[in-house]
Structure formats: structure tokens, C-alpha cells
Amino acid sequence: MKKEEHILIIGAGLCGSLLALRLAQRGYQVSLIEKRPDLRSTDIAAGRSINLAFSDRGIKAMNLVGLKGKAKDLCIPMQGRMIHNLGQDEFLSRYSGLESEYINSISRTDLNALLLDEAEKMSNVSIQFNQSCTDVDLQKAHATFEDYNTKETQTIKADIIFGADGAGSIVRKSMLEDHLFLFSFSQEYLTHGYKELTIPPGENGSFRIEKNALHIWPRGENMVIALPNLDGSFTVTLFLSYKEGEYNFKNLTTPEKVQEYFDKAYPSAAAHMPTLTEDFFNNPTGALGTVKCSPWNSFGKVMLMGDAAHAIVPFYGQGMNASFEDVVVLDEMIEKYEEDWNTTFLEYQKKRKIDTDAIADLAIDNFHEMKEHTAAPIFQQKRKLETAFEQEFPKEYASKYRLVTFQEEIGYAEALEKGRAQDKAILNLLAQNKIDAQLSLQEKLVLVNQETQEILNEDAVLKVK
Amino acid sequence: MKKEEHILIIGAGLCGSLLALRLAQRGYQVSLIEKRPDLRSTDIAAGRSINLAFSDRGIKAMNLVGLKGKAKDLCIPMQGRMIHNLGQDEFLSRYSGLESEYINSISRTDLNALLLDEAEKMSNVSIQFNQSCTDVDLQKAHATFEDYNTKETQTIKADIIFGADGAGSIVRKSMLEDHLFLFSFSQEYLTHGYKELTIPPGENGSFRIEKNALHIWPRGENMVIALPNLDGSFTVTLFLSYKEGEYNFKNLTTPEKVQEYFDKAYPSAAAHMPTLTEDFFNNPTGALGTVKCSPWNSFGKVMLMGDAAHAIVPFYGQGMNASFEDVVVLDEMIEKYEEDWNTTFLEYQKKRKIDTDAIADLAIDNFHEMKEHTAAPIFQQKRKLETAFEQEFPKEYASKYRLVTFQEEIGYAEALEKGRAQDKAILNLLAQNKIDAQLSLQEKLVLVNQETQEILNEDAVLKVK
Incomplete structure (x- = not known):
């Protein structure tokens, strides 16, 4: 049985731990190796409780591994942005017109510990800490590690290696330095x-x-x-x-x-x-850096996941959610292509890369939106109108933020395309005073949807072959 | 006198040779070092006459160093694209409505030899070949070279180093590996x-x-x-x-x-x-790769130029022209900021990078346009209309191609923004059958200009602060 394949996951952060748990649930033999000490038994984070925004895409992944409930216990709901302008009263700008749609603040350490605890319970998972990866042989799927304390080295031979070793990935570095295939790469x-x-x-x-x-x-x-x-x-x-x-x-x-x-x-x-x-x-x-690269896999044996494949800036609160969604999409491809890893990897990237590229760009958009636009009157008018649409017509309208954050059934790329067109439509209508106060909310929605569709149609013409 | 500063230029290709000549004309002491043998006395290119498209931006640079006439002697004018569709007669699609606007085919070797000959005539230029750069000390502006034949190494100490060592630049690599500053980099x-x-x-x-x-x-x-x-x-x-x-x-x-x-x-x-x-x-x-990076200079002492700073794909015929334009823009900054190299470099990049980013993107657009669109009826209709506009109203209309290629007084970024809006406007008007055959050419131009302006206005609203 092919499930006896040995899978090595480099990096036991959020993405690597979740992946280890999921692959173990599917029956694979999994080795999970981490450079740092075990965060459950050390005091590294003492005095600094670093937290993350956790939302629907991430929750879907936790549900896949059966941990949605336990994750929810760690969450503090955040209903919107509380905006503190200088010399004015603060005000809440809701993330969605619907009360049921909110994001959560969660501790990185607590969430990671939960995943490690669950992975450790599986008999087919072994975990080692304090092992720093020094070299990866991409063609053979071998990796070498140095123990932080003893300085001894070990080489682990696997059938498949996942590089889930974060934005500064050593696995990715070995792909960049390999001259046997063309590796597109950017760090900005x-x-x-x-x-x-x-x-x-x-x-x-x-x-x-x-x-x-x-x-x-x-x-x-x-x-x-x-x-x-x-x-x-x-x-x-x-x-x-x-x-x-x-x-x-x-x-x-x-x-x-x-x-x-x-x-x-x-x-x-x-x-x-x-x-x-x-x-x-x-x-x-x-x-604050963005990393993109391609291809994510080399020789059908070594595959990048999470931040190692696509590190993004934190302004959309989607970094961890995107990495978790990676695991959900990969899991679908494993289901579909059984144990043909090469096809699984190619089809996964074909489906996934447009979405991770899109969230990287959306996150940079949001940097400007948060520091500048949240305080600008025209953007506040826009937000107000969108919130009203979502309250009255939740099925007919979803803002860019809502598409990205709460509609996990569509990809980030679709959310970006539709969301940007909507933003442009509303801002243009507002700037040209075309949203008459006399109009009913429904009439305003029709106007916005028409303008949005026109923008999408006009953009499409450039793609004509 | 500061002109006694010693400037080391790594790479004696087209950009490095032109830069050496220009800096020597300004009175600096210049060392020009090249990895390969002297292309004027070797037979490397025998049997392969590699040529380039040479147009107005490149010609402007040759004019700056007084070599426009000699360069023109090497040129074969190309009036347009001769399009060979399968099973049809070929037809010429002109680059401009004006007969006086055309691009040129020129031999890379001949042009490079011309520049080396002229640089060599200057008493303040020394040129060495067969010297492969192995290491650059960015803070001290020292560089080490290995002789191809003797394998002996030498370290050259300079006040300022220019890396004009092409798309695979060793100077750029030393910046990427330096961890003292954040270096944004992409290869696609x-x-x-x-x-x-x-x-x-x-x-x-x-x-x-x-x-x-x-x-x-x-x-x-x-x-x-x-x-x-x-x-x-x-x-x-x-x-x-x-x-x-x-x-x-x-x-x-x-x-x-x-x-x-x-x-x-x-x-x-x-x-x-x-x-x-x-x-x-x-x-x-x-x-076929695109390289972008930033910052181009480190410690105010080492500076990337030409392909080392911005390698592009060849589809706009602008690679060499862009590198030559680098020298023109740098020369303006040297004139303006005298010998304050740090300010010269910062101001140069501030002005120049948006333009080299733009030509990189335009060159990729043109890859798709050349292989797909030149054969598509709607793009041929568009080209026909634009050529008619340029013939009748040369001052009122310039296509994207003409803005990029023949209007060297504007930057690539401005050409991209205006050119893309025009393309979108015309394609939309054609797709919607809004360009009535009954209209006069002038009326059609008014329509296109209105639609273009609307597109530019609509795009601008997203930049509102």
C-alpha cells in the first residue's frame, strides 16, 4: 500500500503542524521536523502574546481536521475596525453588514500548540524539535539537519518532502540555487x-x-x-x-x-x-515582505506550502488563513489524484497560485487602505453604503472585504477581480455625484451593480484573443 | 578636484561601454573591466550575427556621446511588422503613421565595437578583458577579478563601482546576499x-x-x-x-x-x-526572464545599470534602448547633483525606476500581442484606425507603440498608462460597434480621446487619498 510512503515535513509552525495532522489522518507516515524548541514547553513568547486574525478560510481548515470547536475556544471575536482619528471620537466600521460575520483574534502560540498536541496523538506522526535544516537534495528527497544543542547532523530520507519552513524557507532557497530548472522568484x-x-x-x-x-x-x-x-x-x-x-x-x-x-x-x-x-x-x-515563486514543486518530490511558497504582508489578516487554505486545497487534490504526487502537485499549483498571488496583492492594497483611506471621507461614504447593502441585501451584495474574508467558497482571485471592480464603481459614482440621495437603497444597488459589470466587461476586452 | 575619483565599471557590454565613454567625457578616471575576451579581436560571434532593434531612445544616447552618425551607418531601417499569417499573403503593419518614424536593425557586435573603439581613444579610460568578477565589497567599493587565462586574481579599489554586468549580474548577486539592507528582487x-x-x-x-x-x-x-x-x-x-x-x-x-x-x-x-x-x-x-530589483545602489558607492538593474524580455525591442536611456538619465543627475554620488544615485532611481518597471511590463504585454493579437481581426482594425489617426493627426494622436518607441521625451511609465488606456478605449468602442463607418476620421478621434480620458479618470479615483 502506497500509504507507507514516508513524508517529511520541514517546519512545525501553523501550516506544517496542520499538514502533518491532516496527512496522518489520511494514513501516511509523517515526520515533522522543527528548527526551534517546542513552543509548548519553553518560554520564548513569554511577555509577548502575538496574535493573528483568524477567519472563515482558516476555520474551514480547522473543521477539516476536526478542531473547529477547540480553535473557537481560543478566539476573541472582532466585529469591525475601531477607527481612532486624531482629535475625534473613535467609531466602529463593521467588517460586514451581518452580525454573524466577524473575524477573530487568536494567539499564535495557543493555536500552534493545539495542532501539535493533536498531531502528537497520532501513532503515525513523529516530531523532532531543535533540528535546523542545512541542506535539501531535491532530486532524492533527502534533507540534512543539525541539532541545535549537540550540533550533530542527521540526514532524513523521505519519499516526499514538504517545505513548510516559512517566509525565509531553506527548502525554497535550495530551489532558487538549483540550476536544473527555471525558478521564478520575487521578494519585495x-x-x-x-x-x-x-x-x-x-x-x-x-x-x-x-x-x-x-x-x-x-x-x-x-x-x-x-x-x-x-x-x-x-x-x-x-x-x-x-x-x-x-x-x-x-x-x-x-x-x-x-x-x-x-x-x-x-x-x-x-x-x-x-x-x-x-x-x-x-x-x-x-x-514587511512579500514572497512569490514558481514552480512550488521540484521533481515531483519536494513541495513548498504556506509562507514558504507565498509570504504576504499582514494587512488583510489572511496570512495564516491562506496557509491553512493551502492544506484544504491540497487535500482535495490528494483525494482526486490518489497517490500520484507529481500530478497532485501540478494540479494543486494550477488551482492555487492565482489565489495566493491575489491575496498577496490584496494585502498590499489594504496597507494603503488602512493607513490612508480609512480616514478619508469618500472611503467612509463607500463603507457606509456597502454596509447598508449587506444589511438589506446580504445575498445580492458582498464588499471586497466580505468576499475575501467571509466567502471561503470563492477563491481570492475571484474576490480580487470582483472586489476591485466594485470599489472602482462605487468610488466613481460617488466622485461624480451619481448616487442621488433620492434613490432607494435598491436603486443604488442596481446602479452599483451595473457600473461594476461595465468595468468587468471593459477589462475583459483586453483579454480577447 | 573630485574628478580624480576612480570609477570602476564592471561589464563592457553595450551599457558599460557607453557609460565608460560618457563618464570619461565628463573627466572621470574610468576602469572598464570585462569577463569575456575583446569582441573586436575574437571570433565568438562568427556565423551568428545577433541583431537588436535600435530606436529613438537609444539614438538619443548615442547622440549624447557624439556617435549618432556612426551608429546610423550600421542600421537597417524597419518600417513595420511584416505579418505572415498561415495560408495568406503577408502584409505590412506600420510602426507609425509617419514615414519618418521607423526602428532599425543593428548588429550587437558592431555597435559594441564602435563604443569600445571610442572609449579606448580617451586617455582617462583603461579597459581590461578576460577578467571575471568573483567578489564585490559593497561598503568599501572594492572588487576582485580572476583572469580567465592565468587564473591570477586582482582586487581593484575604486571610489565608485557601476555594475553593468548584465541580466546575470554578479554585482547584483552580492547585494542580494548582503544582509545589511533590505533588497527587493524578482526574477520571472x-x-x-x-x-x-x-x-x-x-x-x-x-x-x-x-x-x-x-x-x-x-x-x-x-x-x-x-x-x-x-x-x-x-x-x-x-x-x-x-x-x-x-x-x-x-x-x-x-x-x-x-x-x-x-x-x-x-x-x-x-x-x-x-x-x-x-x-x-x-x-x-x-x-526569457524579467529581473527587477531595488535599491539599485548600496552605501552610495555601488550602482547597478542596464540589464543588471532591470532585465526585460525582448518583445518591445527596448532592452538596449532602455539601458542606453539609463546613461542619459544618470548623466542628467550627475549634471544636477555635481559629485554628490549618493544623492545622484537616489534621485536617479526615484526618476528612473517607474520607467524601467513600465518597460518590463510593456515587453511582456507585447509578447502576447505579437504571437496572438497581430493575427486577430479586432487588433488589425485597431491598428488600421490608429495608423489613420497618426497619418492625419500626427500631433493629436500617438499609439502605445509610438509613445514607447518614438516619443523619447516622455518616460515609459507615462507611455504605458496612456497607451493602455487608449488600447482599452479603442477595443471597447470596436467591440461595442460604436465606431460608426459614417463618422469622419476626426469624429472618430474625438470619440477615442473621450473614451480614453474617461478610463484615465476612472482609474485615477482609486488613487485618491
Whole structure:
């Protein structure tokens, strides 16, 4: 029986752990190897509870492996963006017109631990930590690892290797350096970096600001956001230009200057951040990069998954959801093509790559939308209209955000195409004052849908052969 | 005097030779170092006269260094695309409505030799061949070279280094591997490769097919093109999928199969290609890649130019023209910022990168246009209308091709934005039968310009802040 094939998964982060569990459920022999120590028994993340936005595409994957309920227990619902404009009252901009549609804040560590616990329960999964991958033989599907503590090396021979080793993937690097096939590759950095900070819990674990929202302080070129944690704290992230503008990572070199910047630009956040300057200088400055590449598999034996194949910037809250959806789509292809791995990989990429390319581009769009547009009147008008459409006509209308986040039955590429056309249609109609206040909501919807269809038709003509 | 600065240029191809000449004319001390032997005294290119499309942006650069006249002597004018559809008579699709606007076929070797000859005449230029760059110290501006014959190494210390070492740049590689700054990088391959073939001269150096045209045999997924050489021959290039379709590089493994494919798909070319199958198996299969990166300079001391900074696919005939235009734009910045190299480099990239990104994208558009659209009726209708506009209203209308190729006073980015909007406008008007045959040419132009402006306005709304 082919299920005796030995599958090696490099990387026991969110994607690798989920994949290990799913392939084990399908009956394969799985080795899961991780560079870092076991996050369940170490204190790496102590004092820093890093959280993620978890939504329908990710939930679908957790449902596939039977863990939807346990994941939900770790979630804090976020109903919308709480927008803090300077000198104004904050207001909530809902993610959807429907109360039942919201995203969740979840701890990366808790979710990863849940997946590792479940994978470990399977008799056909073995897990090793502290093993750093140093070399991959793509044609033979062998990989070599060095033990962090003993410095001893081991070579693992597998039938199939999955590289789920993240944005800085060593498996991908070995593909880039192999000259036996043409490997398209891109890494693109934004002009901004990020810094994680914190709002601690209030008295008795209470939340100092609204619990059920993703908070944004948009300031044009830069912004601060905050997501809630179960303990009452918020993980705060500053997105700031490396060297442009009055304040930037290059010139924020003293506690006084950092405090001055926050007091001036983000006073309503700074008021809740007693450890602001300590956090600022203790925590590293992270880069924001997008990675795309192709082909994802080499020789039908080694395959990239998750961030290793498509790292994206965090602004759509879809990084982990997209990686989880990878596992769902791969699982469909395994079902369809049985154990012909080469065909499985080719068909998977054929279906999947247009979608991961699309979410990468959407995430960059959202960087600009969040820091600039959320504060602009015309975008607020647009959001208001879309929310009304979704409330009154939930089946007839879905905004770009809703298509991407809550309609997991369509791919990201379709969501991008339709969502961008809608955005353009509404903004044009608003800019030209064509949405008359006299019109009923239904008449406005008809107008928007007509304009959207025209834009889609006009774009299609360029594709005529 | 700062002109005593020592400038090292790595790569004595077209871009490096032109840059060396220009910087020497400005008074700098220039060392020009090339990996290959001197192309003026070796026979590398014997039997393969590789030619390039040379047009207004490139001519402007040759004019800057005083070599426009000498370059023109090497040129064969090409008035348009000679389109060879299967089973039909060929027809000429002009590049412009104006007779005075045409592109040229020029020998890469002859043009490079001209530049080397002129650079060598300058007392402040030294040239070395057969020196392969093995290492670049970006912070110190030192570079190490190995001599091809003696295997001896030398390290050259410069004040400023230019990497003009082509699409596979070693200088760029050293930037990618440096972890002291974030380097955005992409290499993207097309699904197609290319193979150079030949149509030999006819009797007494005559041309077997029309001399003053760029010939295209468009076949949907694949195509053949041919450009004339001064000796009466044509350099023929087959662009073919690596593995898709009935015939591809993977399955064309015997002379019989190659002959069969050409007889079937390109009979009017094959009739003039007595050495087709020999050429096919003697010449290498080339890959078609696009390279983009940023920043182009590191530490204000090392700077990428030409293909090293932005390699593009050949379908717009702009690769060499874009590299030459680099030198013109850099020269303007040197003039403006005197000898502050860091500012010169930053301002150069700020102005230049949007344009080189644009020509990279335009070149990929043209791949599809050449192999598919040149044969499609709606695109022929569009071309006919545009040619009529340009003939009657040369100041009021310029097609995308004309904007890119003959209007060197505007950048590629502006040409792309305006050209794409015009294409979309005309195709939409044609598809919707809105261009009534009853209308005068001027009325048609008004209609096209209105539709174009609407498209540009609608696109602009998404950029509102």
C-alpha cells in the first residue's frame, strides 16, 4: 500500500503542524521536523502574546481536521475596525453588514500548540524539535539537519518532502540555487517596518479599550493597530516608515523621541501604554515582505506550502488563513489524484497560485487602505453604503472585504477581480455625484451593480484573443 | 578636484561601454573591466550575427556621446511588422503613421565595437578583458577579478563601482546576499524559451524576404520573427513553449520533427532556411526572464545599470534602448547633483525606476500581442484606425507603440498608462460597434480621446487619498 510512503515535513509552525495532522489522518507516515524548541514547553513568547486574525478560510481548515470547536475556544471575536482619528471620537466600521460575520483574534502560540498536541496523538506522526535544516537534495528527497544543542547532523530520507519552513524557507532557497530548472522568484519589501508593543490588561484582567474590535489609528503614511488577547491585554503594532517623514525608525533613537511621537500622533493609544519606550527598544524592528515563486514543486518530490511558497504582508489578516487554505486545497487534490504526487502537485499549483498571488496583492492594497483611506471621507461614504447593502441585501451584495474574508467558497482571485471592480464603481459614482440621495437603497444597488459589470466587461476586452 | 575619483565599471557590454565613454567625457578616471575576451579581436560571434532593434531612445544616447552618425551607418531601417499569417499573403503593419518614424536593425557586435573603439581613444579610460568578477565589497567599493587565462586574481579599489554586468549580474548577486539592507528582487521566467536560427543571404548578398521590415509569423501560442543584417542574411528567432502544445522544446528532439513543425507552421520561413535543423541543434535554447530589483545602489558607492538593474524580455525591442536611456538619465543627475554620488544615485532611481518597471511590463504585454493579437481581426482594425489617426493627426494622436518607441521625451511609465488606456478605449468602442463607418476620421478621434480620458479618470479615483 502506497500509504507507507514516508513524508517529511520541514517546519512545525501553523501550516506544517496542520499538514502533518491532516496527512496522518489520511494514513501516511509523517515526520515533522522543527528548527526551534517546542513552543509548548519553553518560554520564548513569554511577555509577548502575538496574535493573528483568524477567519472563515482558516476555520474551514480547522473543521477539516476536526478542531473547529477547540480553535473557537481560543478566539476573541472582532466585529469591525475601531477607527481612532486624531482629535475625534473613535467609531466602529463593521467588517460586514451581518452580525454573524466577524473575524477573530487568536494567539499564535495557543493555536500552534493545539495542532501539535493533536498531531502528537497520532501513532503515525513523529516530531523532532531543535533540528535546523542545512541542506535539501531535491532530486532524492533527502534533507540534512543539525541539532541545535549537540550540533550533530542527521540526514532524513523521505519519499516526499514538504517545505513548510516559512517566509525565509531553506527548502525554497535550495530551489532558487538549483540550476536544473527555471525558478521564478520575487521578494519585495515595503518602505515600512513594524514594531510590536503592548497595552497591558486593566484591573482584574479587564480590557482598557473595546475588546471586540481591531483598533486602528490611521495617520496617512504610518499607523498603529491593536488586537485583543484573552488575558485582557492588546498586542499593539506600529507600522512606520524606515526613513521617510518627520518620525521614522531611523530617527526614533531615544525614549524621549518615541514618547513625543506617540503623544503627538497616537495620544489615545499612548495613554494605555505604560511600557511604551521599554517595549520599543527591547523588541526588534520587523521587515514587511512579500514572497512569490514558481514552480512550488521540484521533481515531483519536494513541495513548498504556506509562507514558504507565498509570504504576504499582514494587512488583510489572511496570512495564516491562506496557509491553512493551502492544506484544504491540497487535500482535495490528494483525494482526486490518489497517490500520484507529481500530478497532485501540478494540479494543486494550477488551482492555487492565482489565489495566493491575489491575496498577496490584496494585502498590499489594504496597507494603503488602512493607513490612508480609512480616514478619508469618500472611503467612509463607500463603507457606509456597502454596509447598508449587506444589511438589506446580504445575498445580492458582498464588499471586497466580505468576499475575501467571509466567502471561503470563492477563491481570492475571484474576490480580487470582483472586489476591485466594485470599489472602482462605487468610488466613481460617488466622485461624480451619481448616487442621488433620492434613490432607494435598491436603486443604488442596481446602479452599483451595473457600473461594476461595465468595468468587468471593459477589462475583459483586453483579454480577447 | 573630485574628478580624480576612480570609477570602476564592471561589464563592457553595450551599457558599460557607453557609460565608460560618457563618464570619461565628463573627466572621470574610468576602469572598464570585462569577463569575456575583446569582441573586436575574437571570433565568438562568427556565423551568428545577433541583431537588436535600435530606436529613438537609444539614438538619443548615442547622440549624447557624439556617435549618432556612426551608429546610423550600421542600421537597417524597419518600417513595420511584416505579418505572415498561415495560408495568406503577408502584409505590412506600420510602426507609425509617419514615414519618418521607423526602428532599425543593428548588429550587437558592431555597435559594441564602435563604443569600445571610442572609449579606448580617451586617455582617462583603461579597459581590461578576460577578467571575471568573483567578489564585490559593497561598503568599501572594492572588487576582485580572476583572469580567465592565468587564473591570477586582482582586487581593484575604486571610489565608485557601476555594475553593468548584465541580466546575470554578479554585482547584483552580492547585494542580494548582503544582509545589511533590505533588497527587493524578482526574477520571472516566461513559459517559453527561444532559439536563434538563420535565413542566409540570397545571391550576391541580396535579401530573400523584404529587407526593411521586422518579420513575424504569429501562431497563437508560439511565433517566429526575423530581423535583417547588413550582409543580406536574417537572424531568425523561434519563441516556443518549453512543454505545452503539440510542438514544444521538450518534444522537438529529432531533425525530422523540427522540419515537420516548420513546414507545417512556418512554411514561408522554412523555405528560406536551408540550415534549419543544423542551427536548431547547434544553437542553445535561451530562457526569457524579467529581473527587477531595488535599491539599485548600496552605501552610495555601488550602482547597478542596464540589464543588471532591470532585465526585460525582448518583445518591445527596448532592452538596449532602455539601458542606453539609463546613461542619459544618470548623466542628467550627475549634471544636477555635481559629485554628490549618493544623492545622484537616489534621485536617479526615484526618476528612473517607474520607467524601467513600465518597460518590463510593456515587453511582456507585447509578447502576447505579437504571437496572438497581430493575427486577430479586432487588433488589425485597431491598428488600421490608429495608423489613420497618426497619418492625419500626427500631433493629436500617438499609439502605445509610438509613445514607447518614438516619443523619447516622455518616460515609459507615462507611455504605458496612456497607451493602455487608449488600447482599452479603442477595443471597447470596436467591440461595442460604436465606431460608426459614417463618422469622419476626426469624429472618430474625438470619440477615442473621450473614451480614453474617461478610463484615465476612472482609474485615477482609486488613487485618491
